[in-house]
Amino acid sequence: MQTTTLSFANLHNHGELFANLFRARKQSFIVQKNWDLPEVDDMEFDQYDTPQSRWIAIHDMGEVLAGIRLTPTTAKCGVYSYMIRDAQQGLLGGSIPQNLLWGPAPVDAQTWECSRVFVSHSIPQMYRRKVHFKMVEAMTSSAREQGATRLIALTGANWPRWYGRCGLTAEALGPVMWIDDGDFQCVSIDLSSKMH
Template identity: 45%
Template sequence: GCYSYMLRDAQRGLLPNIPEYILYEPAPVATHVWEATRLFVTKNEPAERRLIIQAKLIKAMANAATQQGATHVIGIVPAAFQRWMNRLGLSALPVGPKLNISGDHTQAAVMYVAGQT
């Protein structure tokens, strides 16, 4: 089909709800770079529980990606991602502008996962 992965497809204008300028640079196409989507925890959970869920989610994602040979994971995350990445002892960099998508304050980011699990 015409689809590849969400961030790249958005840049190609295939996803009407995500702007083409979601990333500062062209979306990577490499076997060692994976995309993770929907890294959000419902706001219905209490803040303390959300932090626990986020930590488990991110660490499990990083572990699974690393086991399959990925070194980096790219995705749309909450705009405050750097705060919670620091809490987890992981590193990530913003790779796109802060945006409001469907009422959520988001930003594309890439996380280095090799050797961090």
């Protein structure tokens, strides 16, 4: 199992991996979860997939097992910044409630957003924990390489049950909310203890 952090600057070094990551996202979010998201050429994407973001692929023998997108909270592309902030400002048409945070969404060079997190449904249950640990390891190191000391994420509301097991220190940033197919909550993940 390998982990690769992709950027627009290094895509050419990784063959089909970037496209395969977006194909795996389509499978996870559009096919499995039935979310109404943009797609083209069998790939899911949105307005936050810009050169400002980084994408983490957990892959093995050409198959993408899991993925994560990291976006700086200082990002700007047209009217958009990053998903949590844009939801709070009402730019997402209500697909994510505006009151998802207790305070204003941060805009800080050391805070990055973690989004489009998925694990392929084809991975047997007995391997999922290993994949989760790889994801956390890759997410933490990739974010730290970008200068992040904190990540924010809109994640499943069951996060307290598994974040600790994966070695993450986090706290809630907003209320638990039903969105699309489940309960979600915004969290802040502290990376300061992960500094090298």
